[in-house]
Amino acid sequence: MVTPRIAFFAIALTVTGTLSAQTVADAEYRIKAVFLFNFVQFVEWPPNAFANENAPLALCVLGTDPFGESLDQVVAGESVQNRRLVVRRPNITEIDDCHLLFVSKSEQPRLGEVLQHVGSAPVLTVSDIDGFVTRGGTIGFYLDRKRVRFEISPSRAQTRGLKMSSQLLGLGKIHHSGPKGGGP
Amino acid sequence: MLLFVCALASAGGHSVSAQTAEPAPSSPVALKKLSLRELMDIEVTSVSRNLTPLSQTAAAVQVITREDIRRSGATTLPEALRLAPNLLVAQVNSHDWAVTARGFNGISVSTGSLADKLLVMIDGRSIYTPLFGGVFWDAQFVPLDEIERIEVVSGPGGTLWGANAVNGIINIITRSAEDSQGGSVTVGLGSFLQKFGEARYGGTLGKDFFYRAYAQYFDADQTTRVTGLNGNDGWSTTQAGFRTDYRRSESDHLTVQGDVYEGNQGEPAATAFVNGQNVLARWTHTDSPDSDWVTQVYYDRTRRRFPTARFQEVLQTFDIDVQRRFPAGEQHSILWGVGYRHMWDSITPGNSFSFVPHQKVMRLFSGFVQDEITPTGTELRLTIGTKFEHNEFSGFEIQPSVRLAWTPTQQQMVWAAASRGVRSPARFDTELKTPTSLGNPDFAAEDVLAYELGYRVSPTEALSLSVAAFHNQYSNIRSFNINPATPGIGIIENDQEVTGFGIELSGAYQAATWWRLRGGYTYQEKEFRLRSTLAIPFSDAFEAQDPQDQIILQSVMDLPRGVQLDVVGRRVAELPPTALNPRIDPYTTADVRLGYTFGRWEVSAVAQNLAGNHAEFSSPILAFEIPRSYHGRLTFAW
Numbered sequence A: 001m002v003t004p005r006i007a008f009f010a011i012a013l014t015v016t017g018t019l020s021a022q023t024v025a026d027a028e029y030r031i032k033a034v035f036l037f038n039f040v041q042f043v044e045w046p047p048n049a050f051a052n053e054n055a056p057l058a059l060c061v062l063g064t065d066p067f068g069e070s071l072d073q074v075v076a077g078e079s080v081q082n083r084r085l086v087v088r089r090p091n092i093t094e095i096d097d098c099h100l101l102f103v104s105k106s107e108q109p110r111l112g113e114v115l116q117h118v119g120s121a122p123v124l125t126v127s128d129i130d131g132f133v134t135r136g137g138t139i140g141f142y143l144d145r146k147r148v149r150f151e152i153s154p155s156r157a158q159t160r161g162l163k164m165s166s167q168l169l170g171l172g173k174i175h176h177s178g179p180k181g182g183g184p
Numbered sequence B: 001m002l003l004f005v006c007a008l009a010s011a012g013g014h015s016v017s018a019q020t021a022e023p024a025p026s027s028p029v030a031l032k033k034l035s036l037r038e039l040m041d042i043e044v045t046s047v048s049r050n051l052t053p054l055s056q057t058a059a060a061v062q063v064i065t066r067e068d069i070r071r072s073g074a075t076t077l078p079e080a081l082r083l084a085p086n087l088l089v090a091q092v093n094s095h096d097w098a099v100t101a102r103g104f105n106g107i108s109v110s111t112g113s114l115a116d117k118l119l120v121m122i123d124g125r126s127i128y129t130p131l132f133g134g135v136f137w138d139a140q141f142v143p144l145d146e147i148e149r150i151e152v153v154s155g156p157g158g159t160l161w162g163a164n165a166v167n168g169i170i171n172i173i174t175r176s177a178e179d180s181q182g183g184s185v186t187v188g189l190g191s192f193l194q195k196f197g198e199a200r201y202g203g204t205l206g207k208d209f210f211y212r213a214y215a216q217y218f219d220a221d222q223t224t225r226v227t228g229l230n231g232n233d234g235w236s237t238t239q240a241g242f243r244t245d246y247r248r249s250e251s252d253h254l255t256v257q258g259d260v261y262e263g264n265q266g267e268p269a270a271t272a273f274v275n276g277q278n279v280l281a282r283w284t285h286t287d288s289p290d291s292d293w294v295t296q297v298y299y300d301r302t303r304r305r306f307p308t309a310r311f312q313e314v315l316q317t318f319d320i321d322v323q324r325r326f327p328a329g330e331q332h333s334i335l336w337g338v339g340y341r342h343m344w345d346s347i348t349p350g351n352s353f354s355f356v357p358h359q360k361v362m363r364l365f366s367g368f369v370q371d372e373i374t375p376t377g378t379e380l381r382l383t384i385g386t387k388f389e390h391n392e393f394s395g396f397e398i399q400p401s402v403r404l405a406w407t408p409t410q411q412q413m414v415w416a417a418a419s420r421g422v423r424s425p426a427r428f429d430t431e432l433k434t435p436t437s438l439g440n441p442d443f444a445a446e447d448v449l450a451y452e453l454g455y456r457v458s459p460t461e462a463l464s465l466s467v468a469a470f471h472n473q474y475s476n477i478r479s480f481n482i483n484p485a486t487p488g489i490g491i492i493e494n495d496q497e498v499t500g501f502g503i504e505l506s507g508a509y510q511a512a513t514w515w516r517l518r519g520g521y522t523y524q525e526k527e528f529r530l531r532s533t534l535a536i537p538f539s540d541a542f543e544a545q546d547p548q549d550q551i552i553l554q555s556v557m558d559l560p561r562g563v564q565l566d567v568v569g570r571r572v573a574e575l576p577p578t579a580l581n582p583r584i585d586p587y588t589t590a591d592v593r594l595g596y597t598f599g600r601w602e603v604s605a606v607a608q609n610l611a612g613n614h615a616e617f618s619s620p621i622l623a624f625e626i627p628r629s630y631h632g633r634l635t636f637a638w
Helices: A021-041 A069-077 A092-097 A106-117 A154-159 A166-171 B065-072 B077-082 B426-430
Strands: A056-060 A083-088 A100-102 A124-127 A139-144 A147-152 B061-067 B088-091 B097-100 B118-122 B147-154 B168-174 B182-190 B195-204 B209-220 B235-249 B251-267 B271-287 B291-305 B312-328 B332-348 B361-372 B381-392 B395-409 B412-423 B446-460 B463-481 B490-512 B516-531 B549-559 B561-573 B587-598 B599-607 B624-626 B629-637
Touching: A021 A056, A021 A069, A021 A100, A021 A124, A021 A139, A021 A147, A021 B395, A056 A069, A069 A083, A092 A106, A092 B291, A100 A106, A100 B118, A106 A124, A147 B629, A154 B516, A166 B251, A166 B490, B061 B065, B061 B463, B065 B077, B065 B147, B065 B549, B065 B587, B077 B088, B195 B629
Parallel strands: A056 A083, A056 A100, A100 A124, A124 A139, B118 B168
Antiparallel strands: A139 A147, B061 B147, B088 B097, B147 B168, B182 B195, B182 B629, B195 B209, B209 B235, B235 B251, B251 B271, B271 B291, B291 B312, B312 B332, B332 B361, B361 B381, B381 B395, B395 B412, B412 B446, B446 B463, B463 B490, B490 B516, B516 B549, B549 B561, B561 B587, B587 B599, B599 B629
């Protein structure tokens, strides 16, 4: 029996259609929406962060909303620590009853103003603006080899009265922003 | 007396398209079912592949990650496989291992094991040999550092993956070249694993084309036989390879990879020389978030030669697979695939045994179709499918399965499955020729009907637990029969039936940010029955020598100042004595690794098998004792 040599290298690549960049961006924000949903499960807010016992836990998107419907879909019908989750899209003067504040990239030019407005209120600030944590935010998304990662400042959460679970800290990159630093 | 002496050979294998991209379910609601850790593993560009994430699979799945492997101190692939609690792994001697799931670690033939009920793939390239249906583990040298993860499924997976996935599938997935950019050099020295080195470099051409190349060398000492004599089983291998990943666009990804290797393995009677080459190309085309095409081709050549026994086998494999996934309406996701494999081998008969004919072409045609049904408004997911194969030995085989998953809450899932799996006949069953026994051209495929029930729960983000129970009904299992037509020469038949059942528990626990625990417990039992009075009564002794249970526990600690302290402990029950083999004592042992990272350097010291000399597997003539050993390694990465 012969042992024929088979040339198998040639693979014709016929490309039919490409995904638009938009679809990829959608996927990225679908994933980030689920991250936000996860974050609120690992953070405990102080009682004074809520108007009353039945007040919902509000996830707010400030600026141009990159999530489309995905954040609403993720949060629909969910509750955390017996509080209903709601999504709001306030303007900067209406963020007082937000618990998680996602700062959209559209707000980059006035990020200082936004953070100043939040002050030391018990609000978990999250964004994917470059250098967000260095500039005073609490959780900053970044991409590492096309995967979503996050940087987190435990000391800044602490000064706002937010308790973060060790699991969350274990998964994020710790940013030593405060005088005492944090993490192991 | 039947004597099945057979110095076996080579790698090659069976089919199926790879599912290597990290599953990225496209809908936000599906993404919610992932843990935060799993979310972090999803590539934002791989919007395709609306695959079920592993944690939601209606099957007994274990995943070993690159980090698990690195922190275990493992130096060979089978050592890494020990980290899957649902695998039974026994080191036979310095370079041979017996690896199975749910039992059936077959007798030691020459020195390896006849275990033939697992399908093992490296990046979609099957590595089991059609010579006997098992794997030559000493010819599989994936650099452990390049492994992204190892998925281990216990239970039949033939519907998607094809024949030989009777008791499980091992899917070894290497990192994309995009993920291994930069260089690293590792050198090591030790007492048993004496010398090893690895160098790797990954770079990029333009912004869409990534490559890496590696070379590694490995040299291990001999063991001691239980009789006190030297094992003469030291070995060394050299392997080099490459991988390129090209993202032509967001929807097209082309991977081309290949390896060459050469090694020699000491045997008490005769040293074996192996070498081989393989190359694989895979093209993934994503045409929408829910649909894609995967086309894969590979070529593999492997040679194993025993100069003193004269035996040699050269096996070449060419394989092509095409797989398509697309949604049908709101509730269905259809997956189908077709494949063709062409294997041809050439055997130089040994002094006392042979396979007739000496040259053989083996063609394998396969196709499968599967529908994943998610009825709207329910928490159920039903997966039904079947595989059709036509092989050279037993013709058409059908492997259907039904799987049902119920996810009442985000944190828990109940699943059940019924499936049929087939082990195709191998040349050993059909064409073996020794002075005392003959293969049987009419040997039928062995098959199993498996019923499984499982539950997975994650009560907190830090803790996940899983339990799977199985009941397997095997028929047509190989037997060794007296042949009235040829007195004194036995014949291989299908005259055993086996009932097997067992349970697999596993869990992972993040005890603190710096301390992670994972592990599991496996219990299995089997009962053999003979179907013919011609079958020799101890036919079962060839097919299985398994512990009834085992426990594995891995602890990974990040201590302050970059110090890592890691332990893998395991306890394996006795291998009961059989008509052919003596009992192997139960053993408890541990591997300990101490590592330290400073800048671009990492240094580690590993003590393996702290309990010291013990045998893990036996054979009629020889058993080898695995020693306690120490090694150190130093890595510089840039």
